[in-house]
Amino acid sequence: VKPKELVERVQAGETAAIARMLTRVERGADGVHDQIAELYRAGGDTHVIGVTGAPGSGKSTLVAALAQAYRRRKATLGVVAVDPSSPYSGGSILGDRIRMHELGDDPGVFVRSMATRGALGGLARATVDAVTVLAAAGKDVVLIETVGVGQDEVEIAQASHSTLVVSVPGLGDEIQALKAGVLEIADVHVVNKSDRPGADKVVAELRDALRLSRRQTGWRVPVQAVSAERGTGVDDLVDVLDRHRGWLVESGALELRERDMAAARVRSILQDLVMTQVHDPTTDADLAATVEEVRARKIDPYHAARDLLRAASQGVDPTQEAL
C-alpha cells in the first residue's frame, strides 16, 4: 500500500487501514509524520474525551460503559487506551489490561491499546496522533483512557475537548483528584462505584473543593455519580458530555480550547524534535564531545544546551522528514 493510498483508506473509514496506520504511529515508521500531517489538515468534527483517574477507579469499565451508551445513540467511536511501557525495557507490562470484549464485534467502535517502544515522552504524542487518525476516519467520539497520573496525563488532558476525572470511594484518600493534582484539569468529575458506601461523601467533597477552585471559564464543572459496572448514571454522563460539547461550541470556548490543543501539540513535537538530536551521544561525535565536556565540568549544562539548540536548528531541513 502506498502512503497516499493508506491515508485515503483511513479517510474512508476502513478499519484495516486505521489499524495499520496506528501500528505505523506506534512504531514511528518512516514517513508516518507526513501521513499524520495530511490527516491532520483533513481534520474531522470529533468530540475528543480524555478519561483519567487513580488506578483502581474503574476507568476501563467506565470507558466500556460510555462506549456502549454512545453506541445506543448511534455515534461511532474510537477508543484509545494508553499503556505505558517501561522506560528502559522494551516490553509492555499492562498490555492485556483492557477488557472490552463485548464491543469487539461492533464495527462502529474501534478499540486500540497503545504502547510505544521508543523514546521517553513518545507515548503521549503517539496517542494524540492516534486521535488524529480516528478523527480523520470520521469517528464521532474518541475516548482516551489513560493509566496513572503524571506528565502523560496532563498532555492527554491538553489534547481533549472534555476531560473526565474519575474518583471512587474507598481508596483511602477520599478526593484522589485533589491528591493527584488533577482537580483543575477536569471538565467533568465522575464518582464511579456510586453503589458503594462513601460515594455520596466523595461527591460532596468534590463539590466543596470545586467551589474553592480558582478556575473560572463560565463552565460549572459537574460531579456525576455513576456505577459503570451496573450501568447506572452512564446515560446521564453522556448527556453531561454532550452539554459540555454544546457549551464549548456556543460560548466560543471551542476555538480557544483547540488553540491550546494546537499549542500543546506543537510544543510536544518540538520537544521530541530536539530530543532525537540529543538522545544518543554515541551516534553523534559533536554531541558526544559536548556531553563529555559537561561531564568533565569544563562547561556547564546550561551553556551546552544553548550551543546544542543552535546546532540542532541548523540540522533541520524543512523539506525532509525530520522526526
Added chain:
Amino acid sequence: VKPKELVERVQAGETAAIARMLTRVERGADGVHDQIAELYRAGGDTHVIGVTGAPGSGKSTLVAALAQAYRRRKATLGVVAVDPSSPYSGGSILGDRIRMHELGDDPGVFVRSMATRGALGGLARATVDAVTVLAAAGKDVVLIETVGVGQDEVEIAQASHSTLVVSVPGLGDEIQALKAGVLEIADVHVVNKSDRPGADKVVAELRDALRLSRRQTGWRVPVQAVSAERGTGVDDLVDVLDRHRGWLVESGALELRERDMAAARVRSILQDLVMTQVHDPTTDADLAATVEEVRARKIDPYHAARDLLRAASQGVDPTQEAL
C-alpha cells in the same frame, strides 16, 4: 547579596546561603542559571542517591533513617524531597508531607522539600539544580526522595549515582517495581517493612525478576530488606550503597554514569529552553500566528514545530540568560 557572593557563601557551606539559593532555583529567579552554571563547574565529590517507590512504601521514613545512619558515620548530607505541585494551580498540596523533625537541629543535614510554581517538567530540573547546589556546598551524600512514578522519576534516576527502588509487602501487587516499570532503573532494591508478613516473598520475587532482567553492567543488583521504622537493616543498606559507590569508582562505571547524567541534564535543559519559547502564545505574536494556523488546520503541527525550532534557535543569544 550579590550573585557572586551568594555563590561563594554556598561553596563555603553556609546553611542560610544554601537555603536562599534553593529558593532562587525554585522560583527560577533572574540570573540563577548563571549561578548554577558556576556551582556546577566548581563540582563536588558527592554521592547522589535517588530513592523511589510506590506511594505507601515508606520512602520518607526510609530517607530519614538513612540520613541518621549516614550521620552516625559522620557524613554530611543534603536531603531533597520532590513535591509535585498541581500542574495548573500554583499551590503545593503535599508540602507538609516530610517528617524529619528529629534531624531538624543537626547542622550536618540540610533538608529541603522542593516545589515549583512554574513550567511543566520544571520540577525535575529544579531538583537536579538543587543537587548541584548541595554538592558544591560540600555535602558528602545527597538523598533525593521522589513522589510517585512517572517521567519525573525517570529523570531523577538519571541524575543519581545510585538509585534505590523501595518495595513493600501488602500493597496488593507484590512486585510494585515491576508494575511501575522501574525494575531496571534500580541499582539497589529495598524491601521496606521487613517485619510484615510477606516481606520474604517480595525479596524472593524481586531476586527472581532480577535474574530475568536484561541489564548487564557488572553490578549485581542486591535486594536489601529493612524496617526503616525499627531501624533494622538500615546500616546494612548504607554498606550496600558504599559498596555501589566503590564499584562505580573502581570499575570505571562512574565516568560512564556521569556522562549519562550530563547527557540527560543537557537534554532536559534543552527541552525547557524550547518550551519557554512555545509556552505562551499570548506573549509572542509570531508564535500565536503559527498556533492559530495549526488550530485552523492550515498547517499541521509537524511542519509548524520544524519552523519554530529554526526560529527558536535564532532567538538564543549565548551571552545572555536565555532561560
